[in-house]
Amino acid sequence: MQKARTVSLAVVLALLVSLLSACSSTQSDKEKTGTASPSPTPAAPAEKVKIVHWVFPLMSDAEKEKAFYKELTDQFTKENPNIEVDVQILPWAGRQQKMLTELASGAGPDVAYLNPDILATFASMNILVPLDDLIPADVKADYLPNALDGVRGTDGKIYAMPMLQSLVTYLYNKDLFKKAGLDPEKPPTTWEEFQKAIDALAKVDGIYPWSYEATNTLNMTFYPFLYQAGGEVITKDGKIAFNGPEGKRALEWIVKSYQAGQMPKESMTGITSSLFYEGKLAIAIGDAGAAVKKLRAENKFAFGVGPVLKDKRQVTYGTIGSYGIFKKTKDPKAAAKWVTFLTSTETMKRFNKETGFFPVKQSTMDLYKDDPVYNQMTQYLQYTRPDVFHPKARQIIEVLTPEIQAAMLGQKDPQKALDDAAKKADAALKQP
Amino acid sequence: MVRELRRNAFVWVILIPVVIHFAVFQAIPIFSAIGISFFHWPILGAPVWAGLANYQELLGDEIFWKSLWNTTLFSLFYVVPTMASGLGLALLCNRKTPAAEVMKSVAFLPVVTSFVVLSIIWQWLFSPGENGVVNVILTSLGLRPQPFLASPAQALPVLAGLSIFKVAGNTMVYYLAGLGSIPRELYEAAQVDGATPSQTFWRVTLPLLKPTTFYVAVMTTIGSFQVFDSAFLITKGGPNYATNTLVYYIYTNAFQLLRMGYATAVAFVLFLIILGVSLLQRRYVGEGVESN
Numbered sequence: 001m002q003k004a005r006t007v008s009l010a011v012v013l014a015l016l017v018s019l020l021s022a023c024s025s026t027q028s029d030k031e032k033t034g035t036a037s038p039s040p041t042p043a044a045p046a047e048k049v050k051i052v053h054w055v056f057p058l059m060s061d062a063e064k065e066k067a068f069y070k071e072l073t074d075q076f077t078k079e080n081p082n083i084e085v086d087v088q089i090l091p092w093a094g095r096q097q098k099m100l101t102e103l104a105s106g107a108g109p110d111v112a113y114l115n116p117d118i119l120a121t122f123a124s125m126n127i128l129v130p131l132d133d134l135i136p137a138d139v140k141a142d143y144l145p146n147a148l149d150g151v152r153g154t155d156g157k158i159y160a161m162p163m164l165q166s167l168v169t170y171l172y173n174k175d176l177f178k179k180a181g182l183d184p185e186k187p188p189t190t191w192e193e194f195q196k197a198i199d200a201l202a203k204v205d206g207i208y209p210w211s212y213e214a215t216n217t218l219n220m221t222f223y224p225f226l227y228q229a230g231g232e233v234i235t236k237d238g239k240i241a242f243n244g245p246e247g248k249r250a251l252e253w254i255v256k257s258y259q260a261g262q263m264p265k266e267s268m269t270g271i272t273s274s275l276f277y278e279g280k281l282a283i284a285i286g287d288a289g290a291a292v293k294k295l296r297a298e299n300k301f302a303f304g305v306g307p308v309l310k311d312k313r314q315v316t317y318g319t320i321g322s323y324g325i326f327k328k329t330k331d332p333k334a335a336a337k338w339v340t341f342l343t344s345t346e347t348m349k350r351f352n353k354e355t356g357f358f359p360v361k362q363s364t365m366d367l368y369k370d371d372p373v374y375n376q377m378t379q380y381l382q383y384t385r386p387d388v389f390h391p392k393a394r395q396i397i398e399v400l401t402p403e404i405q406a407a408m409l410g411q412k413d414p415q416k417a418l419d420d421a422a423k424k425a426d427a428a429l430k431q432p
Numbered sequence: 433m434v435r436e437l438r439r440n441a442f443v444w445v446i447l448i449p450v451v452i453h454f455a456v457f458q459a460i461p462i463f464s465a466i467g468i469s470f471f472h473w474p475i476l477g478a479p480v481w482a483g484l485a486n487y488q489e490l491l492g493d494e495i496f497w498k499s500l501w502n503t504t505l506f507s508l509f510y511v512v513p514t515m516a517s518g519l520g521l522a523l524l525c526n527r528k529t530p531a532a533e534v535m536k537s538v539a540f541l542p543v544v545t546s547f548v549v550l551s552i553i554w555q556w557l558f559s560p561g562e563n564g565v566v567n568v569i570l571t572s573l574g575l576r577p578q579p580f581l582a583s584p585a586q587a588l589p590v591l592a593g594l595s596i597f598k599v600a601g602n603t604m605v606y607y608l609a610g611l612g613s614i615p616r617e618l619y620e621a622a623q624v625d626g627a628t629p630s631q632t633f634w635r636v637t638l639p640l641l642k643p644t645t646f647y648v649a650v651m652t653t654i655g656s657f658q659v660f661d662s663a664f665l666i667t668k669g670g671p672n673y674a675t676n677t678l679v680y681y682i683y684t685n686a687f688q689l690l691r692m693g694y695a696t697a698v699a700f701v702l703f704l705i706i707l708g709v710s711l712l713q714r715r716y717v718g719e720g721v722e723s724n
Binding site (some may be wrong): 078096097101103126214268269359401403409411428 | 475519563581671676691
């Protein structure tokens with residue numbers, strides 16, 4: 001009896017110890033990611049640095065992407081034996097909250113892939129390293145000016161190194177254009193031409209002309225129309241502006257077309273691009289570079305890339321994908337060295353070719369010179385604007401999205417919906 | 433004193449891991465959340481004292497009230513149907529035939545299936561266009577296709593349907609256990625007295641299932657107030673806030689808008705609501721149920 005009790009006590013203690021050691025393993029991991037204990041022999045090289053880098057999948061083939069980073073980190077460590085880089089590929093969903101919660105607990109990455117709106121939030125929280133002095137001058141000079149503008153904080157400092165840019169414009173199904181009696185080689189440019197094409201496509205049985213994805217981020221959906229009409233989300237001095245006459249014009253157009261049945265009902269609930277890939281949707285607005293890559297791989301119908309639409313002005317959205325360095329990192333110089341290596345002209349070209357995005361340096365602009373479709377899209381990049389650069393940009397999207405849905409559903413007049421959203425956005429700007 | 437400690441040492445050794453676990457994952461988060469609700473805190477950086485500002489804001493926040501209303505509606509669509517279908521399944525499966533065993537497993541399948549998988553299936557079934565599976569069936573029956581998830585009026589019931597589908601199997605298991613504990617003699621006595629099957633159900637089975645019903649009612653109600661997955665995965669709270677539930681609202685505030693203080697204030701109010709409803713249920717549904 002006594003013996004049995006001793007044995008069970010020992011078992012419980014062992015379990016307890018293993019539990020505690022499981023809890024503390026993150027602690028020792030952290031130590032590992034920091035400076036390893038200095039070697040006792042004086043001949044040993046200087047302190048070793050480990051850099052944890054978070055990226056999010058951009059290639060369609062996950063194995064290929066892993067191999068891509070493996071090759072680069074191996075090469076980098078060979079050139080810099082004191083710096084070890086651990087690239088971790090994480091899912092896109094909830095990436096901002098994952099970074100924040102990890103950073104708040106002292107863990108998390110040293111380097112991460114950032115888009116301008118997350119970058120604005122992080123820069124305002126003062127958790128990113130300003131890179132102006134860490135980027136070599138020749139590299140800085142090589143960057144396209146608009147790419148650097150996309151990663152500048154409100155204080156004018158550079159907070160990340162750009163790797164790619166995207167282009168939002170429409171793609172169209174040439175077969176369906178022909179069926180509707182439209183010239184597939186002359187896609188519409190102005191809003192009037194675009195509406196005329198939609199009206200013609202509406203007469204084709206069994207398909208929808210186009211779609212406004214009411215649950216997608218406004219960066220890719222509403223904002224381009226707002227900009228084209230001449231409007232702004234927020235003025236330079238920080239006032240909400242999307243409820244002006246330009247916003248009304250853009251929203252009324254979307255509402256009218258949705259209510260006239262020119263869009264599939266799925267527009268209200270999710271991503272409609274699958275309908276386009278199936279040939280049931282004539283026009284799809286979205287990330288053009290990635291879409292062309294997919295359309296070519298599937299090769300189901302003849303497609304074309306539409307020009308950037310124009311109302312008062314010709315403008316669209318294109319994000320800047322970049323790598324930012326967090327202040328928690330032990331050695332910002334080593335991190336900057338890695339990021340500079342990763343965004344080198346050759347690697348940037350390779351990466352964008354693989355993902356279907358567009359490079360952001362002058363020395364990379366010849367990437368698509370032999371590919372007429374990508375070359376055409378590269379020409380359109382001059383019309384892109386990045387995300388709204390404001391710490392509250394995501395809040396504004398959060399309050400405006402449901403109001404646009406309300407207008408499309410006919411629950412609210414477009415102007416009233418925009419005004420209600422503006423009121424909420426104003427309140428959000430005032431919140432601490 | 434020392435002797436007592438020695439006598440209880442084993443108990444302590446057993447208890448300590450549980451207590452540590454409870455403290456780390458339950459008690460400390462709960463109390464810190466209440467504390468945070470009096471601050472403005474964007475997750476990173478120092479919290480700023482807010483006093484009652486978060487609670488004041490909540491009172492005037494129409495989206496909070498809308499979310500509360502949605503959550504209440506969801507409970508109405510969900511709690512009683514889940515209990516009824518669980519009980520119905522239990523009555524059907526409560527026999528020792530092979531067919532009943534198979535049915536039990538089938539009814540339990542959604543419980544062990546991931547919510548993410550079920551959500552994708554549900555989204556596909558109730559897709560609003562002509563291509564949605566349910567709409568194809570409706571059209572073939574000569575009925576008009578419905579907007580389902582694209583409609584503010586229908587989206588919430590569709591989500592409730594998913595939760596019923598997911599949870600009914602679990603409720604069935606509780607009711608099966610409850611049915612098993614009803615003594616056979618009572619049914620024999622009812623038979624001798626010439627009771628019809630429906631009389632037997634209403635006068636014998638249902639009253640004796642009361643402890644089970646109480647437990648299931650409390651658990652499904654709590655579950656209904658915590659609905660999040662489907663709003664997050666299928667509708668993102670839309671269209672136009674029609675499926676914005678309280679927990680989804682807490683999530684958006686905390687992790688998308690980085691307003692931890694406000695989110696925890698909403699969470700604390702939700703806690704009070706669940707506590708209040710559970711107490712009411714104990715008073716009215718749980719009357720006469722022995723707590724053992």
